[in-house]
Amino acid sequence: VLDDEVFLHSLLHNIIIAALSVAIQLPLSIAIALLLNRRIRGRAALRLVVFAPYVLSEAITAVVWLLMLQPDGLVDQIFRAAGLGGAIQEWLADGNLVLYTLFVVITWKYLGFGIILLLAGLQSIPAELREAAATDGASAWQTTRSITLPLLGPTIRIWIFLSIIGSLQLFDLVWIMTLGGPANASSTMAVYLLDHGFSRYEFGYGSAVSVVLFVVCFIFALIYQRFALRRDTEGALTRIVE
């Protein structure tokens, strides 16, 4: 397994998706959560709408986006209407692009989850702390950086954990949208596993892939637990039902 270039590329794709999630989705969710953590009309409705994609199955998400990304589909038309017709690509057929297209779809589906998680975290930070900082002459940016973000730490660490574990297991969306193609350009570990273990009936080989997949997830979890989460997990999980 570990000698197969296709598998190594699949693993690399998992890692790229995980890295992009942390590098792009996280700052984006934090920024949006900070913006939305204010008194605005229609807050409840907003929560509902933003969270909706998360409850749809990945299968539905995949089919909807597959149709929107068709050549000349809605996405292309929107680009054209915005005067960006020249930027139109073969979103899912271009091997250099397909992984990033999938990442956009993943972001659409899971961004709301991050925002809601962070909003809940923000709610638990006492307003007095920020008021006190403001009284001491801290600017809004300073307050955010030295008070809000550190206190949001546990939530952020949990989000990173969930996001990376999810990225490592990514399957449904890829299987339906591209089957790992074109030419394995969007294959992930789980897609590779299904392709070899089931489509080609190589059970023994597939089992080896399973073991590697599990070990990768497990090692990540252990390391992360050791260095980042420590007591956060327990706190977060028990807090659920306080």
Place this chain on the structure above:
Amino acid sequence: MAKRRSAMTPGTPFTYLAAVLVVGITVVPLLFTVLGGFRTNAQINTSPAGWPKPWVLSNYTEVLSSSIFWRAMGNSAFIALVATALAVAVGSMAAFALSRYTFKGREGLYTLFTIGLLFPLSAAALPLYLLLRQLNLLEHALGVALPEAAFSLPITIVILRPFMHAIPGELEDAAAMDGAGKLGFFWRILLPLSRPALTTVAILAFVTSWNAYLLPLLVLSDPTDFTLPLGVAAFQTQYSQDTARILAYTAASMIPAIGFFVFAERRIVGGLTGSVKG
């Protein structure tokens, strides 16, 4: 809550702009799907944005009167109900033992369950498949429901145990005084008191099962046994030229999830974000 709200800074126009942008990006694909179902294929090709004109009902009526759609819905519901019932029943018993009894190896056992949280279904897919084949559960709804219940157990126990642990021992003593045995205490006092936590884990198990794709894909191959996620994906392959019809099917299969979500939003969000106050 009221106090907190008054402490929040009011929104600026910029906040509203951000909100509108986020909502827009979220809603456009959903609208595209729902409205697309009301178009003809020609309309989708020429103008996928904007309102359908004229509105075409035939896609939806065909989907909603097709047995394949309702069968998939029924299969999904059956599997999700069985998986949820099993996970909650077995999980609450395990959490009871792990929280109200002291025995050797208890913490080790609990750790084992928490490790289960990290065990990806995809890694277990192959051995699970072979096991189900031996048990003759392939092509059977139970072949999907049983493993799903098993995979829901870790989160169920991890949520339930601290909850049950926090219920005061005096209640147990009082129940014993009134002649209730351990089981009577479990059934009459602990379970009713744990209702908020039980609802949360039940909803999590149900939604997970409802949206599952990988396991049904492996176990079920007869289209009449398909669950909704399988059905949506298969429908997309089968009618790949008939975009309008796929959109109608997809939109129709979104309705249960969205409806369920609107109904249980607080619990789902609460369960996931850890802010349920029982």
